[in-house]
Amino acid sequence: MGERRTAVMTNPYAGIVEPLDPERPDHKFYNLSMLKDDRYGRLPFSVRVLLEAALRNCDEFLVKKSDVENILNWKETQKKSVEVPFRPARVILQDFTGVPAVVDFAAMRDAVKKLGGDPEKINPVCPADLVIDHSIQVDFNRKQIQGHRDGLHMLKYSSWGSQAFKKMRIIPPGSGIVHQVNLEYLARVVFEQDGLYYPDSLVGTDSHTTMIDGLGVLGWGVGGIEAEAVMLGQPISMVLPEVIGYRMVGIPDKLITSTDIVLTVTKHLRQVGVVGKFVEFFGEGVAQLSIADRATIANMCPEYGATAAFFPVDNVSIKYLEQTGRDADKLEYIEKYLKKVGMFRDYRDKSQDPDFTEVVEMDLTTVVPCCSGPKRPQDKVAVTDMKKDFEACLGAKQGFKGFGVAPEKHSNCVNFAYNGTEFSLTHGSVVIAAITSCTNTSNPSVMLGAGLLAKKAVEAGLSVKPYIKTSLSPGSGVVTYYLKESGVMFYLAQLGFEVVGYGCMTCIGNSGPLPEPVVEAITKGDLVVTGVLSGNRNFEGRVHPNTRANYLASPPLVIAYAIAGTVCIDFEKEPLAVNASGKEIFLRDIWPTREEIQDVEREFVIPAMFKEVYEKIEKGNERWSNLKASSDKLYSWDPNSTYIKSPPFFDGLTRELLPPRSIMNAHVLLNLGDSVTTDHISPAGNIARNSSAARYLSKRGLSPRDFNSYGSRRGNDAVMARGTFANIRLFNKFVGKQGPQTLHLPSGEMMDVFDAAEKYQQDGVPLLVLAGKEYGSGSSRDWAAKGPFLLGIKAVLAESYERIHRSNLVGMGIIPLEYLPGETAETLGLTGRERFNIIIPELLVPRMKVTIQLDTEKTFQACMRFDTDVELTYFRHGGILNYMIRKMIQQ
Numbered sequence: 001m002g003e004r005r006t007a008v009m010t011n012p013y014a015g016i017v018e019p020l021d022p023e024r025p026d027h028k029f030y031n032l033s034m035l036k037d038d039r040y041g042r043l044p045f046s047v048r049v050l051l052e053a054a055l056r057n058c059d060e061f062l063v064k065k066s067d068v069e070n071i072l073n074w075k076e077t078q079k080k081s082v083e084v085p086f087r088p089a090r091v092i093l094q095d096f097t098g099v100p101a102v103v104d105f106a107a108m109r110d111a112v113k114k115l116g117g118d119p120e121k122i123n124p125v126c127p128a129d130l131v132i133d134h135s136i137q138v139d140f141n142r143k144q145i146q147g148h149r150d151g152l153h154m155l156k157y158s159s160w161g162s163q164a165f166k167k168m169r170i171i172p173p174g175s176g177i178v179h180q181v182n183l184e185y186l187a188r189v190v191f192e193q194d195g196l197y198y199p200d201s202l203v204g205t206d207s208h209t210t211m212i213d214g215l216g217v218l219g220w221g222v223g224g225i226e227a228e229a230v231m232l233g234q235p236i237s238m239v240l241p242e243v244i245g246y247r248m249v250g251i252p253d254k255l256i257t258s259t260d261i262v263l264t265v266t267k268h269l270r271q272v273g274v275v276g277k278f279v280e281f282f283g284e285g286v287a288q289l290s291i292a293d294r295a296t297i298a299n300m301c302p303e304y305g306a307t308a309a310f311f312p313v314d315n316v317s318i319k320y321l322e323q324t325g326r327d328a329d330k331l332e333y334i335e336k337y338l339k340k341v342g343m344f345r346d347y348r349d350k351s352q353d354p355d356f357t358e359v360v361e362m363d364l365t366t367v368v369p370c371c372s373g374p375k376r377p378q379d380k381v382a383v384t385d386m387k388k389d390f391e392a393c394l395g396a397k398q399g400f401k402g403f404g405v406a407p408e409k410h411s412n413c414v415n416f417a418y419n420g421t422e423f424s425l426t427h428g429s430v431v432i433a434a435i436t437s438c439t440n441t442s443n444p445s446v447m448l449g450a451g452l453l454a455k456k457a458v459e460a461g462l463s464v465k466p467y468i469k470t471s472l473s474p475g476s477g478v479v480t481y482y483l484k485e486s487g488v489m490f491y492l493a494q495l496g497f498e499v500v501g502y503g504c505m506t507c508i509g510n511s512g513p514l515p516e517p518v519v520e521a522i523t524k525g526d527l528v529v530t531g532v533l534s535g536n537r538n539f540e541g542r543v544h545p546n547t548r549a550n551y552l553a554s555p556p557l558v559i560a561y562a563i564a565g566t567v568c569i570d571f572e573k574e575p576l577a578v579n580a581s582g583k584e585i586f587l588r589d590i591w592p593t594r595e596e597i598q599d600v601e602r603e604f605v606i607p608a609m610f611k612e613v614y615e616k617i618e619k620g621n622e623r624w625s626n627l628k629a630s631s632d633k634l635y636s637w638d639p640n641s642t643y644i645k646s647p648p649f650f651d652g653l654t655r656e657l658l659p660p661r662s663i664m665n666a667h668v669l670l671n672l673g674d675s676v677t678t679d680h681i682s683p684a685g686n687i688a689r690n691s692s693a694a695r696y697l698s699k700r701g702l703s704p705r706d707f708n709s710y711g712s713r714r715g716n717d718a719v720m721a722r723g724t725f726a727n728i729r730l731f732n733k734f735v736g737k738q739g740p741q742t743l744h745l746p747s748g749e750m751m752d753v754f755d756a757a758e759k760y761q762q763d764g765v766p767l768l769v770l771a772g773k774e775y776g777s778g779s780s781r782d783w784a785a786k787g788p789f790l791l792g793i794k795a796v797l798a799e800s801y802e803r804i805h806r807s808n809l810v811g812m813g814i815i816p817l818e819y820l821p822g823e824t825a826e827t828l829g830l831t832g833r834e835r836f837n838i839i840i841p842e843l844l845v846p847r848m849k850v851t852i853q854l855d856t857e858k859t860f861q862a863c864m865r866f867d868t869d870v871e872l873t874y875f876r877h878g879g880i881l882n883y884m885i886r887k888m889i890q891q
Contacts, residue, residue, distance in 0.1 A: 012065055013055050020197055020337055027333075029197040030056050032341045039072050041342060042355045044243040044280050045312040047074050048343055049199050049218040050086055056198055057087045062235055070240060075355055078242050083846075083868045085235035088201045088219070089191050091128040094178040095158075096711055097205035097224035097782050098130040102161040103647060103715045104228055106635040108885055111650040113634070117889040120633055124167045125233040129186055131171040131178035132158060164633055168231075175617050176476025176502045178204075179211040179438040183295055184324050184476055185614045187217050189313060190334040197337045203227055203236065205782070207302040207804060208438055208536065214295030215320065216313030216345075221302065221804055224782030225811030229880050232888075237870035241307055243278040244269075245356030248285030250365040254594045257446050258293040259534065259554030262300050262439070263372045265362060267380040269304035272360050276803055279306045280356065285364050286311065287347040291320035292443035299439045300536055302778075303377040307803060312345035313338055325610035373551035374530070375400050375540045376675075383557070387570050390428050390549065394528060400675075403528050403548060414525035416517045418467045425521045425529060426566070432469045432511055432531035432547055433562035435497055435555045437504050440534040441475035444482065444605045449597050450497075450555035451488025456590035457563060458491045461579030464562045467518050469511065470496035477502070477613040478605075486604040495559060504535070511544045513686075522546050532561045539778060541729025542679045560587050642700050644715040648790070653882055655889060660876055663794045663815075663838040665855075666766040667745050669757055670725060671733040671825075671832035676771055677778035678805060680730045682787060683710035683723025691740070692722035692754040714783065717790060724787030725753040734832060745833055757791035767791065770825055770832050771798035776805025785812040789879075795838055797852075797862060799824055806865060813879035815840075816865040817850070828860055844872050 016034040019025045032040060032052060043051065051071045057063045067084050070077050093101055109119035162170040175181055188200040200217045203209065207221035222236065230236060246269070252261065269279065279301070286294070294311045301309035311317075313334075321331055338344040346352055369383040374393055379401060381389045394410055396402030405427065415424045425431070440446050464470055472492060474480050480499055483489040492498070511531070513519075522529055523546075531538075531547035538550035551567060561567055563576045575584035637646045672680075687693050687707040696718055697707055713719040726740040734743040735750065743749070744756040746763075760767055769788070775798035776784060785808035788796075795815035809816045815838070819825075825832070835855035841848075846868055849861045866872045877883035 011056070011058050012060070013058055013068070020333060020340065026195050027192070027197065028195060029337060029340070035072075037072060039075070043072075043074055044245070044278070044310075044354045044356060045343055045345060046218055046243060046278050046280050046308060046310040047071060048341070049201055050084065050240075052199055052341065053087055053089075053201060054084065056196075057085075057235070063087070074240060077240055078357055081867070082240045083237055083870075084240050086238055087235045088126070088203050088230060089188075089198065090200070090202045091124075091126055091227050091231050092178065092182055092186065092202055092204040092206075092209060092219075093128060093130040093224075093227065094204070094206045095130070095132050096714060097227075099158060100714050100782060100786075101205065101224050101228050101231075102130070102158065102165075103644065104225075104649070104881060105161070105165060107647050107650060108881060109634055110646065111653055111885050112888055115653070115655055115885070115889055121888040121891065122232070122885075123165055124231040126231050127167045127169075128231050129169045129171060129182075130158065130161070131175065131181050132173045160635060164635070171617060174477070174502060176474070176478075177438045177441065177504060178206060179208055179299065180442040180475030180479075181617075182209075182212050183215060183291075183442060184478060184610060185617065187212060187215055189215065189217055189317070189321065190337045192333065197333065199338075199343065203230055207778070208299050210301035210309055211295050211299035211438060211442070213301070213308055213310045214293075214298035215291055216311055216317050218308060218310060220308045223785065223804055223808030223811050225785065225880050226807055229811075229884055232884050234884065237868045239276075239867060241276065241278045242357040243280050244272065244274050244306075245353075245359040246279050246281045247283035247359055247361045248281060248289075248364060249283050249361065250285055250363045251288065252364040252367050255369060255591065256364075256367050257369070257449065257554040257556065258289075258296045258443055259440055259446060259552075259557075260367050260369050261293070261364065262297045263370050263377075263380050263552065264367045265297055266300050266304045266372070267378050268360070268362060269306065270378040273305075275305035277306055277357070279304075279309045281309070281311050282345075282347060282353055283361075284348050285362070287314070287316070288364075289316075290443075290445065291316060292445060296439055296443055299442075300377070303536055305802075312343065314345045314347060323605065323607055323610070325607045325614065369557070371532075371551040371553040371557065373538050374549035375538060377536060377538060377552055381551075383571060386551075387568050390567050393549070394427055405528060409526070412525040412527060414521040414527065416521040418515060418517050421466075423465060423467060425518070425525065425527055426568075427528045428549070428566045428568035429527070429529045430468055430532055430561050430565055430567065431514060431518055431522070431529045432533070432544060433464070433558050434469075434471045434473070434511065434531070434533040434535070435558050436471065436473045436533055437535035438475060439536040440555055441473065441479060444479075444601045445597055446534070446555045447474070447479055447483065448486060448488065448600050448604075449592055450559055451483055451486065451492055452592035452596055452600065453556045453559055453590055454495050454497065455488055455491040456592065457559065457576075457585075458494045460585045460590055461581065461583075462495075462563050462577050462585055462590075464495045465565050466496075467515055468496070468562055468565065469514055470562055471500045472497040473500055473502060473504075475502070478610055481609050481613060482604045485609075486600050495562065497559065514544065514546055519546055530567050532558050532567065534558050537679075537778065539677050539679050541727050542677075542684075545685075545728055556591070642697060642702065642716060642719070643713055645717055647717040649786075649879075649881065650885065653878075653885065655886065657877060657886065659842065660840050660844070662840045663766050663768070663836070666768050666794060666836040666838065667760060668770055668832040668834070668836070669760070669767040669791065669793060670742055670753065670769045672769065672771040672775075673731060673733065674772035674799075675774045675777060676730075678776055678781040678784040679778050680727045681725060681776065682781040682784035683714075683720050683726060684781075685709060685711075687713075687719075687723070688726070688728070691726055692752045693719050693726070696722055717786070720783050721787055721790040722754045724783070724791055754791065757793075761792045765792075766794045768795045768797060768836060768838075769793055770830065771796060772824070773799045775799075775801050776809075777802040782808055782811075785809050785814060788812075789814060801865065810866060810871045810874055811880040813875060813877075813882070815875070817852075817862040818865050819862055820849070823860070829858070834858075844875075846872060
């Protein structure tokens with residue numbers, strides 16, 4: 001309490017601190033209404049959260065009065081690229097990026113000790129939660145062993161981290177997907193800490209952290225590197241965002257699911273253009289949406305490119321907190337606090353509508369059942385158009401909506417035997433059907449809808465072909481609970497949708513292997529087969545190497561397409577199947593009504609269920625409880641471990657800051673096009689047997705069956721560096737076809753990307769990457785920046801960047817260069833075979849232009865995308881973690 005009192009005394013806004021309840025004078029809050037500033041009531045609700053955080057943390061050092069004024073004056077400053085600091089209330093980590101964060105913290109402690117400092121200064125000062133469930137893989141399904149996890153190495157290491165670092169809470173395996181656990185359990189909505197109330201807010205190491213915005217908690221994804229700095233007390237430096245007001249009106253048709261709404265919103269907002277902006281939802285249509293519906297829409301925020309997708313707290317939010325078992329006294333102070341500071345919303349009250357940068361509108365009556373695909377989440381396809389759309393994509397030119405299959409091959413059909421029965425595959429055949437990911441498995445309406453559809457399908461005598469890889473990975477234990485209690489789990493299992501674990505699984509590429517006869521048939525016929533999943537990402541090569549077409553769909557539609565066995569079906573005119581009695585069963589015959597779903601939800605999704613599941617959550621299972629982890633403050637690295645390894649990020653780090661140097665005589669490692677995603681860059685999925693990573697593991701004595709996935713080995717930089725740019729769908733212009741290879745320019749030899757980078761590094765040659773638009777779109781993966789750093793890449797030259805990935809590049813000291821408006825590699829005549837000199841001046845300012853000289857004597861300029869002074873500071877130090885180490889040593 002002493003630390004908090006000191007902060008209040010030195011804060012220039014200490015005069016507006018008062019008790020929330022006169023009967024509890026020791027529980028106070030910053031009463032923003034006492035500012036008596038008319039501008040506050042006109043601010044978007046999301047910006048009010050930024051303002052409160054700046055005001056509460058104002059110390060005239062990291063956060064200044066001028067920052068508070070800039071936020072208050074948002075209407076004037078929003079379009080002027082004004083930089084403001086933001087100190088979120090907490091950080092959330094998932095295993096894929098959270099475990100590397102713990103590895104980095106351990107390595108930072110080693111570095112601090114080596115430089116003569118106190119290693120225990122490397123410790124979270126901002127509360128952090130690490131949820132282990134995320135990257136589980138479906139190795140087995142249909143009454144086989146359940147999906148496996150990453151092994152004892154990772155669990156013991158996580159257990160050590162929970163003991164070694166203060167303010168770090170570990171949620172053990174078997175609990176649920178990080179975002180749903182956040183929604184159902186971790187979210188405070190209003191913090192009560194050290195006698196002070198303030199809004200819950202967060203950043204997370206996963207792009208779908210935005211799901212929590214559906215509950216009125218402002219949050220978004222950041223790079224793992226940036227999250228580590230926040231954990232160490234560093235505010236996020238951000239450009240004050242524009243806020244797009246998204247008005248929702250109308251009542252959706254009774255057959256519409258929340259998935260249909262979100263896929264429609266995703267396409268609409270991609271067309272509007274919201275990259276780098278906040279989206280704030282309002283209008284009477286919002287009042288009809290459940291928190292699960294809002295969370296589904298907020299979850300897909302990265303797919304439409306916004307930073308955050310905010311639904312202010314209203315009565316529906318409070319009812320959800322009550323339903324999920326929050327204490328009554330907490331609900332009382334949450335509502336009281338938010339009303340006092342003007343952050344409680346009545347969506348039907350138009351007088352509460354704030355000012356927005358721009359307003360766009362969605363009429364919910366216009367939404368139709370839909371999917372998205374075959375390669376991008378924003379490419380919405382009405383279910384009624386799926387058959388003709390797929391057929392059009394089949395022959396269309398290779399691209400986001402095309403596969404370039406010759407007309408004479410459209411009717412390819414391959415027969416194969418599976419478990420003693422003959423089957424056949426054609427283009428459009430479904431081979432993966434997964435109810436998975438955080439997007440939809442948090443929503444009782446679509447999960448129970450899927451269960452009721454399964455029940456009706458089984459009762460009608462329908463089944464799913466046994467070779468189709470079906471799986472169900474619920475968002476949390478609560479989902480499993482209500483599916484069982486309502487009686488629908490039995491029917492889901494009958495169709496092959498058994499619980500294989502909790503995690504994103506298929507949505508992040510952890511779909512596991514397909515049956516060998518299926519793979520052989522696909523390969524023999526060069527077939528474009530499909531995966532259908534209730535996820536949020538379907539980029540080419542992400543779901544599975546053998547499914548070239550992948551569609552996002554609601555859980556009920558996942559089951560429908562699994563029963564049909566193909567996406568080439570018109571549900572209106574064609575039956576799903578013919579049952580044993582010879583009767584044609586159509587989708588309309590088994591589709592549950594909204595009333596049926598709501599009746600089951602009211603009966604079975606109850607507070608006691610949430611309390612029972614989450615009372616046990618931090619204890620974990622017996623295996624977790626029995627883990628024996630070292631109590632040492634420095635981690636004892638095991639040189640024989642192929643899972644956890646001390647990274648070389650801080651090798652050669654000096655106490656003194658060295659001036660930045662120009663990049664001279666650099667070669668281009670990769671020449672890439674548009675929409676290169678973090679899936680293309682970051683290691684993910686299975687480790688291919690002919691890859692650089694496989695050769696490394698083989699030399700360590702491992703057999704291919706023990707290679708596991710890149711996700712499981714994300715604590716080993718040697719494996720991850722070798723898996724960088726190893727995606728089989730990567731299209732490198734040097735190669736002219738998809739694959740994880742590049743041209744080693746000095747020798748003219750084609751080789752794996754890592755092997756080429758290694759040769760360049762041995763010769764002391766710096767590297768860069770050429771790219772097109774939206775470089776680094778997709779998931780928030782810090783290894784998409786760490787990997788290139790380890791390959792020796794000093795800069796990326798692209799037409800534009802996805803926000804989180806650009807931040808990650810900055811965090812690793814890699815320069816994000818951007819072509820000037822109207823210029824591209826093509827307009828400048830760049831082939832990628834040139835040698836590059838990137839001239840870095842001594843005096844650096846945000847977004848400055850730098851000169852690039854080629855060995856062809858051509859010279860041009862590019863924008864150096866360090867957007868803030870803080871980002872420039874990180875660059876001068878060689879990255880954000882280097883900066884934090886030097887800062888800790890000086891304290």
